[in-house]
Amino acid sequence: MLLEIKNLCLSFGGLKATNDVSIAMEEGKVYALIGPNGAGKTTFFNLISGVYKPDSGTITFDGQRLDGKRPYQVNEAGIARTYQVINLFKKMTVLDNVKVGMHTKLKSGFIQSMFHTKSQQAEEAAIIDKAMDLLAFVGLKNHMNDLAGDLSYGQQRLLEIVRAMASEPKLILLDEPAAGMNSTEKVELNVLIRKILARGITVLLVEHDMKLVMNIADHIFVLNHGQKLAEGSPLEIQNNPKVIEAYLGGGAKK
Amino acid sequence: MKSLAKKQNNKLITSIAVAAILLLLPIILSVTGNSYSILVLGFIIIYIIAVSGLDVNFGYCGQISMGHAAYYCIGAYGSVMLHHYFGIPVIITMILASILAAVLGAIVAFPASKLVFHFLSLSTIAFAEIVYTLVLNSPGKITGNAVGMFTDPINIFGYTLRSNTAFYYFGLVVCAVFLLVKWFLVKSKIGRAWIAIRENEDAAEGMGVNVVKYKVMAFAFSAFYTGFAGAMYAHLVNYIGPDTFTMKQSVMFITMMLFGGTGSILGPIIGSMFILLMTESLRVLEQYQMLVFGVILLAVVLAFPGGILGVVKDVIKKIKLKKGGVKNVVRN
Numbered sequence: 001m002l003l004e005i006k007n008l009c010l011s012f013g014g015l016k017a018t019n020d021v022s023i024a025m026e027e028g029k030v031y032a033l034i035g036p037n038g039a040g041k042t043t044f045f046n047l048i049s050g051v052y053k054p055d056s057g058t059i060t061f062d063g064q065r066l067d068g069k070r071p072y073q074v075n076e077a078g079i080a081r082t083y084q085v086i087n088l089f090k091k092m093t094v095l096d097n098v099k100v101g102m103h104t105k106l107k108s109g110f111i112q113s114m115f116h117t118k119s120q121q122a123e124e125a126a127i128i129d130k131a132m133d134l135l136a137f138v139g140l141k142n143h144m145n146d147l148a149g150d151l152s153y154g155q156q157r158l159l160e161i162v163r164a165m166a167s168e169p170k171l172i173l174l175d176e177p178a179a180g181m182n183s184t185e186k187v188e189l190n191v192l193i194r195k196i197l198a199r200g201i202t203v204l205l206v207e208h209d210m211k212l213v214m215n216i217a218d219h220i221f222v223l224n225h226g227q228k229l230a231e232g233s234p235l236e237i238q239n240n241p242k243v244i245e246a247y248l249g250g251g252a253k254k
Numbered sequence: 255m256k257s258l259a260k261k262q263n264n265k266l267i268t269s270i271a272v273a274a275i276l277l278l279l280p281i282i283l284s285v286t287g288n289s290y291s292i293l294v295l296g297f298i299i300i301y302i303i304a305v306s307g308l309d310v311n312f313g314y315c316g317q318i319s320m321g322h323a324a325y326y327c328i329g330a331y332g333s334v335m336l337h338h339y340f341g342i343p344v345i346i347t348m349i350l351a352s353i354l355a356a357v358l359g360a361i362v363a364f365p366a367s368k369l370v371f372h373f374l375s376l377s378t379i380a381f382a383e384i385v386y387t388l389v390l391n392s393p394g395k396i397t398g399n400a401v402g403m404f405t406d407p408i409n410i411f412g413y414t415l416r417s418n419t420a421f422y423y424f425g426l427v428v429c430a431v432f433l434l435v436k437w438f439l440v441k442s443k444i445g446r447a448w449i450a451i452r453e454n455e456d457a458a459e460g461m462g463v464n465v466v467k468y469k470v471m472a473f474a475f476s477a478f479y480t481g482f483a484g485a486m487y488a489h490l491v492n493y494i495g496p497d498t499f500t501m502k503q504s505v506m507f508i509t510m511m512l513f514g515g516t517g518s519i520l521g522p523i524i525g526s527m528f529i530l531l532m533t534e535s536l537r538v539l540e541q542y543q544m545l546v547f548g549v550i551l552l553a554v555v556l557a558f559p560g561g562i563l564g565v566v567k568d569v570i571k572k573i574k575l576k577k578g579g580v581k582n583v584v585r586n
Contacts, residue, residue, distance in 0.1 A: 049460065075462035087460070089453035092446075099443075100450045104462035106443045110471065113442030114435050120442065167462055 001060075002027045002202055003048075003079075003171060008057035008067075010047060017043040018054070019226040025219075027170070030197060031204045032213045034237075035223035036246055041206045042084060044223065045175055048204075049081045050074040062170060076104045080164035081173035084206075086156050088163070090149030094140055097148050097159055098131040101166025134162045138192065154185045158192070165196065172196060174205040178212050190216055214238065222246070276426060280419045292418040294534055296490055299425035300483045301526035303432050305510045306519070307479020312508075313516030314440055315472035316452030317363075320375045321382025322507050325355040325477040327499035329484030331389055331397055334405045334494060339396075344409045348485035355481025356474040363473030367466045382504060390496045402495030405488050421490050428486070432479060437519055439475075448472050449517075480507070502544060506533075509547045512554045515563025524562050 003025040010018040017040045025031055033041050046052045048059060050071040059067040066074055080101070089097050106127070108120040135141045138158040143151060148159060157177060164172055174193075178186050186209065193203055193216055207213050213220065214234040222229040222237060224246045230237060237243055283291045304326060311317050332351025336342050342350070362381050366374050389397045397403065408415045408424060415421045439445050447468045450458035459465045488494045506529065514525020529550075533543060558565050 051456075051460075070464075071456075071459040072462050072464045075460060081460055083457065083460075087454050087457035089450050089457065091453055092449055096446055096449075100446050100458070100461050100463070103443060103447060108443060110439075110444055113439055113444045116438040116442075124442070163461065 001025065002062060003204075004058075004060045005048070006058045006060075008044075008047060008059065009055045010043065010052055011055060016226045018047060020057075021223070021226075021228045022057075023221055023228065023231070025171075025202065025204065027202050028197065028200070029202060029218040030193060030216050031202070032217035032220045033204065033206045033223060034208075034210075034213055034220060035229070039223040040226040041223055042175060043226075045081065045173055045206060048074070049079060049173060072104075075167055075169075078168075078170040079173065080167045080169035080171075082157075082160040082164050082175055082177060084175040084179065086153075086160060088148040088156055088159060090147065092148060093145050094135065094148055094151065094159060095128070095131055095144040097163050098134055098166045099127060101163040102127055102131070104167055131166065134166055137165075137195070138162050153180055154182075157181065157185075157189075161192065161196075165199075165201065169201060171202045171204065174203065174207075176206055176208065178207055178209045186212055277423075280422050284419070289418065292422055293490075294530070296418055296421050296425055297487075298527050298530050299422070299429045300486050300490070301507075301510060301530055302429055302523050303486070304480045304483035305507055305514070305522035305526050306433060306436055307476040307483070308507050309476075309511050309516055309518070309522050310436060310440070310448070310479070311472050311476035312511065313518065313521070314445060314452060315448040315469060317366075317469060317473060318371060318375045319378040319473075319476070319504075320508065321378035321380070321385075321501075321504050322476070322480050323499045323501065323503035324378075324382040324385040325359055325480040326484035326487070326503060326507075327382075327385050327389060327496075328355040328358060328477075329481030330488035330494050330499070331403070332481070333485035334403050334488050335396065337406060338403065344406055344489055348408070348482060348489070351485050352478045352481035355484070356478035359477025359481075360470050360474040363470045364466070366473070367469040379501070379504075382499075382501065386496060386499055389499065397496075400496065402493055404493050405491070407492070408486075408489045415489075418490075425486065428482075432482070433519055433523075436479075440519075444468070444471070452517075505544065505547050505551075509550055511561075513550055513561055515561030518563055521561055521563045528562070 001024050005024070006022050008018055008021045009016070021044065033044065035041050043052065047054055048066070050066070050069050050073065053068050057067065058065060061077055061079060064077055066077060066079075069077070089100060092100070106123060108117070108123050112120040132141060132144065135144055138161065140155060140158060140162070143155065148156065151159060157180070161174065161177065178189055181189060190212060193205070196203055217234055219231065220234060220237045221231045222243050229246055230240045230243050232240070279295065280292050283289070304322070308319065308322050311319055329348070329351045332354050333344065333347040336347035336350055337344050362378065366377050369377060390399055392399055408421070410424070415424050440448070447458065447463045450461065450463055451465055451468060455465055510525035510529045511522055512525070513529055514523065515521030536546070539546065554561060560567065
């Protein structure tokens with residue numbers, strides 16, 4: 001198992017935002033996390049990525065316990081993420097955004113940087129090629145010297161994804177990557193996620209666009225009121241009466 | 255390729271010209287019988303170092319410090335007292351005092367790294383007040399309290415920098431080294447992490463940047479620069495008293511930084527030069543200094559937030575855009 005989450009709980013005051021959720025994920029698949037608004041999807045993401053500390057339960061990634069770790073440590077362990085709201089470094093260039101994504105992979109420390117040593121120079125030169133390669137991957141190579149804030153909305157979403165990929169993660173968490181995209185961009189996103197998978201990166205995405213989710217996910221987790229309602233293949237989920245009820249409301253029952 | 259070679263050639267010629275002017279400046283000034291001006295040049299260098307340090311903290315890492323006079327003070331008193339009480343050679347005391355400033359900067363930064371903008375500025379003011387009060391009312395009057403302390407000139411391996419001209423050349427070298435190191439750092443992984451924190455703290459942390467560590471690092475680095483500037487000041491003027499290290503000094507640093515332009519190498523140079531020359535030429539208005547600074551700060555924040563450098567960059571950008579295409583616009 002790449003990621004194994006057991007009995008994860010988190011409360012905000014009286015509200016149980018995540019209530020005894022257990023999931024397991026294998027390497028090399030696309031997973032999707034769905035649920036009605038307020039089901040606790042983003043909270044769950046924030047728990048995995050270390051933004052929130054769970055009240056109880058365990059998160060084991062690649063044999064390593066991650067619960068209670070800080071976000072930068074989670075990134076170091078090999079989980080990268082994108083954000084629901086675009087969270088780029090707007091006044092940095094596109095290239096520098098990707099370079100920040102590589103932060104944990106760079107060995108030069110303060111002293112090497114301060115004295116601009118040979119090894120530090122070599123390392124800096126090497127990451128430019130890698131960054132360009134990643135930018136070419138999503139078609140942003142021509143924009144590498146533009147400021148991230150000057151990119152179009154769709155391009156900013158793509159940059160978020162490559163910035164996350166720059167840390168060479170084993171697992172990437174995509175928080176509503178299709179939000180605000182038009183139908184052409186959504187088709188491209190579909191292709192892109194397949195390409196990410198082909199690079200050996202496991203994908204977990206939160207998404208409202210059911211067409212995209214059903215199309216791309218190998219396995220779906222459904223959350224409702226902070227609890228896991230169901231899981232299974234897209235076909236199983238589509239025909240699960242509990243899921244239909246959660247989405248359409250109790251009145252839909254015959 | 256040809257234009258690249260030409261560009262590098264132009265750069266080389268410019269740097270040689272600048273170096274020549276800087277080296278010859280004291281000679282020109284002494285020929286014209288203006289020796290006080292050489293002292294002013296020394297002050298400008300000191301301020302460039304102090305403000306460059308402050309800029310790392312604010313311009314790059316996005317942490318405001320309204321109390322950098324504290325580190326200036328620690329550098330100055332630290333160096334003078336280490337020399338006075340323990341007989342350590344002055345150049346070594348300057349480095350030791352700057353390290354002390356950096357350590358204290360880190361200690362302040364650690365809890366402060368969790369604070370947002372306005373609370374951070376308050377805590378830095380509080381720390382500066384503590385340092386000022388301690389210097390003014392030291393136990394056993396070890397700082398000379400209100401009377402202050404006399405200082406010895408800088409001594410480098412037996413050579414004493416007695417004249418302002420000697421200090422100027424020493425300062426020039428130190429300043430060049432400090433600016434070069436700052437340049438290397440801000441262009442490295444460290445600098446990128448600092449800017450990322452300034453731009454978006456949550457995303458920086460999510461990308462694997464240990465935000466607390468890098469914030470503390472920026473603060474300590476910044477305090478080291480300002481501390482060293484303080485030590486240089488102390489050994490240049492032969493006497494230090496607590497009055498130099500009040501809130502007014504911190505405001506002066508901030509005014510210089512914002513006026514010149516933040517997050518750059520050139521900004522602090524321009525800002526320090528301009529503001530210092532202005533205060534020197536407006537000596538008559540000394541009691542209104544804070545008022546003048548206030549007006550400048552307001553003008554900068556409201557009208558041109560990028561400082562002088564930002565205005566110049568905008569103008570160059572516009573000219574280049576007119577000349578040919580967006581592609582040729584050079585950023586930074």
